[in-house]
Amino acid sequence: MLSTKTRIAESFYGSFIDGHMVDEGTNRTFDSINPANGEVITSIQAGGKSEVDDAVASAKAAFPAWRDLPGVEKGRIFLKIAEKIKENTERLVYLESLDNGKTRMDAQFDVMTSARYFEYYAGLADKLAGETIPLGDTHISYTRSEPFGVTAHIVPWNAAFQQAARGVAPALLAGNTAVVKPAEDTSITTIELARIAVEAGLPAGVFNVVTGLGRDAGAALVSHPDVGRVTFTGSVPTGQEIMRASAENLNPLTLELGGKSPNIIFEDAKLEDAIRGAFFAININAGQVCAAGSRLLVHSSVHDQVVDKLVEMNSQIKLGPGTDAASQMGAITTAAQFEKIQEYLEIGRNEGAEVAVGGSRATGENLDAGRFIQPTIFVNVQNSMRIAQEEIFGPVLSVIRFDTEEEAVQIANDTRYGLTAGVWTQNLGRAHRMAARIQAGQVNVNDYFAGGVQAPFGGFKQSGYGREKGVHAVSEYLQTKTVSMKL
Numbered sequence: 001m002l003s004t005k006t007r008i009a010e011s012f013y014g015s016f017i018d019g020h021m022v023d024e025g026t027n028r029t030f031d032s033i034n035p036a037n038g039e040v041i042t043s044i045q046a047g048g049k050s051e052v053d054d055a056v057a058s059a060k061a062a063f064p065a066w067r068d069l070p071g072v073e074k075g076r077i078f079l080k081i082a083e084k085i086k087e088n089t090e091r092l093v094y095l096e097s098l099d100n101g102k103t104r105m106d107a108q109f110d111v112m113t114s115a116r117y118f119e120y121y122a123g124l125a126d127k128l129a130g131e132t133i134p135l136g137d138t139h140i141s142y143t144r145s146e147p148f149g150v151t152a153h154i155v156p157w158n159a160a161f162q163q164a165a166r167g168v169a170p171a172l173l174a175g176n177t178a179v180v181k182p183a184e185d186t187s188i189t190t191i192e193l194a195r196i197a198v199e200a201g202l203p204a205g206v207f208n209v210v211t212g213l214g215r216d217a218g219a220a221l222v223s224h225p226d227v228g229r230v231t232f233t234g235s236v237p238t239g240q241e242i243m244r245a246s247a248e249n250l251n252p253l254t255l256e257l258g259g260k261s262p263n264i265i266f267e268d269a270k271l272e273d274a275i276r277g278a279f280f281a282i283n284i285n286a287g288q289v290c291a292a293g294s295r296l297l298v299h300s301s302v303h304d305q306v307v308d309k310l311v312e313m314n315s316q317i318k319l320g321p322g323t324d325a326a327s328q329m330g331a332i333t334t335a336a337q338f339e340k341i342q343e344y345l346e347i348g349r350n351e352g353a354e355v356a357v358g359g360s361r362a363t364g365e366n367l368d369a370g371r372f373i374q375p376t377i378f379v380n381v382q383n384s385m386r387i388a389q390e391e392i393f394g395p396v397l398s399v400i401r402f403d404t405e406e407e408a409v410q411i412a413n414d415t416r417y418g419l420t421a422g423v424w425t426q427n428l429g430r431a432h433r434m435a436a437r438i439q440a441g442q443v444n445v446n447d448y449f450a451g452g453v454q455a456p457f458g459g460f461k462q463s464g465y466g467r468e469k470g471v472h473a474v475s476e477y478l479q480t481k482t483v484s485m486k487l
């Protein structure tokens with residue numbers, strides 16, 4: 001029974017408050033499961049209101065000193081955090097693969113991206129400034145950008161480590177302190193991140209974590225009167241619930257609520273690149289990606305060629321435990337998500353779409369005890385079908401034909417979401433026309449996941465609002481004060 005996992009994962013992970021993890025004690029716990037085989041990895045404290053109160057109090061107490069620490073000092077700590085993340089890469093990659101189910105390659109990307117957030121924001125640390133406003137000779141006016149105080153971050157399970165860093169790094173850089181509530185299925189690496197940050201010199205209380213269920217710990221955190229700003233990534237209904245809870249405190253929000261992103265291949269695209277791009281856009285992290293290119297719009301003249309090649313590529317994907325280096329697609333992270341994807345496979349068939357490859361749960365040696373889904377492609381999809389309108393959040397691609405640029409724009413925008421879009425064309429005029437006309441926060445041309453930590457990221461329409469990443473994210477965590485004075 002003592003396998004590698006017990007060497008690397010501790011037997012208990014609890015909330016991380018005021019610089020240390022709580023003791024196991026008599027806390028209520030729930031299990032964190034390895035989705036690749038159903039085994040229990042560790043137990044997680046089921047925190048609630050009292051842990052949230054402690055974490056927020058710690059963050060509130062740490063706030064003035066952290067706010068007043070010179071930017072250059074904040075930046076130096078951030079660089080040490082980035083270094084420590086990199087030093088711990090092997091262990092973090094293993095833990096994230098184990099807990100989430102994702103492949104080592106996907107986990108590696110998450111860990112490196114987290115380090116990049118801290119490096120990127122370290123560089124900005126001593127470069128934030130306000131403006132002066134000319135009011136004539138008699139007055140002086142300038143702005144100060146001030147933090148909110150305690151920020152709350154509700155993180156989902158699909159890229160936990162990376163998403164925690166994505167929120168916390170800019171919030172702290174802006175001078176706020178933070179309390180993070182990781183998703184119940186993937187709490188381990190967020191606690192590891194807080195611990196690494198403190199080991200790297202971040203003062204206790206600046207970065208706290210409360211583990212627990214969304215309806216307990218999450219709900220208590222977002223409605224806490226001492227929280228000044230909330231960032232949430234996850235589903236639309238939970239986003240709406242958090243918005244309602246935030247109304248009580250009139251707290252501003254950043255909401256990143258997923259999508260049904262169109263990835264559009266024109267007849268003049270470099271097809272080899274476009275096909276590879278379409279393949280990764282839906283299959284990375286087993287499709288559990290907010291920005292996944294889940295609707296593939298293909299010009300009729302190249303439709304069959306594109307689909308044939310994608311079917312061939314999908315049928316060669318090796319499924320298996322993410323922790324095995326040979327696995328090319330891992331397990332579905334949560335039990336609910338595993339059920340949901342299978343329901344959509346049924347819904348698509350009933351709506352009259354045709355399964356070109358995949359279409360069910362994957363079975364076989366190494367797979368039966370886990371939550372594996374065959375990478376699936378539906379063809380003959382109408383954009384009005386549920387499999388084209390609703391976020392499936394799995395390795396399920398809906399392919400839709402189009403004949404004209406006009407039609408491509410119309411189909412692309414015929415969705416309640418507006419997170420990301422991909423455009424594959426060699427026609428520069430068309431690329432820029434599409435970029436302007438598509439209703440989405442990100443449009444990527446000739447490379448689906450083109451943006452890095454530097455590029456602002458967020459949604460139009462029901463994909464949410466506010467921007468993460470880049471300089472934009474820092475301004476989300478600052479409020480403007482105008483100081484005006486008669487001379």
Ligand code: NAI
Nearest residue numbers: 155156182183214218219234235238256257258290391393
């Ligand atoms: P969810 O939105 O319910 O969970 C995300 C986070 O919110 C978790 O940390 C959860 O504990 C927390 N939470 C839940 N209820 C809360 C509440 N009342 N107050 C505060 N926090 C709360 O998502 P779920 O149920 O895990 O997945 C459902 C669907 O959401 C997926 O099938 C997918 O379509 C979408 N999703 C989108 C993500 C994205 O990246 N935009 C990430 C994860 C899920």
Ligand code: MG
Nearest residue numbers: 032033099185
């Ligand atoms: Mg897990």
